[in-house]
Amino acid sequence: MRGLVGIAMVMLTVSAQSAETVEVTIQNFRFVPARVAIQPGDTVRWTNQEKRASHSVLFTAEALESERLFPGESWSRRFDSPGRQAYRCGPHPEMEGVVEVRGD
Numbered sequence: 024m025r026g027l028v029g030i031a032m033v034m035l036t037v038s039a040q041s042a043e044t045v046e047v048t049i050q051n052f053r054f055v056p057a058r059v060a061i062q063p064g065d066t067v068r069w070t071n072q073e074k075r076a077s078h079s080v081l082f083t084a085e086a087l088e089s090e091r092l093f094p095g096e097s098w099s100r101r102f103d104s105p106g107r108q109a110y111r112c113g114p115h116p117e118m119e120g121v122v123e124v125r126g127d
C-alpha cells in the first residue's frame with residue numbers, strides 16, 4: 024500500500040513538472056508559429072520582436088485581449104481546458120493564430 028502511494032506521488036510530481044511554456048514570437052506582422060499544440064496546464068508566451076510595431080493577442084470568442092505589446096514585451100496565458108482556441112491581433116485582424124489544447 025505504501026508502495027502504491029509512493030508511485031502515485033511520483034506520477035503527480037512528474038505531471039506537475041511537465042507543464043511547459045511554449046514560445047510564440049510576433050515578427051513581420053505574423054505569429055510564429057501560427058499554430059501551437061500544447062497539453063492542458065501549459066502556458067503560451069507571446070513576445071513582440073518587431074522593431075517598431077505594437078500588437079495584441081485577442082481571443083475573440085472570449086473577448087479576452089492582452090495589453091498592447093510593444094517591441095520587447097511579452098504576455099502569457101495558461102490553458103487548462105482541452106480545445107481549439109483561435110486568436111488574432113487586436114489592431115491587425117489579418118494576423119491570426121491557433122492554440123490547440125490536446126485532450127488526455
Ligand SMILES: [Cu+2]
Pocket residue numbers: 052077078079112113114115118
Ligand atoms: Cu498586430
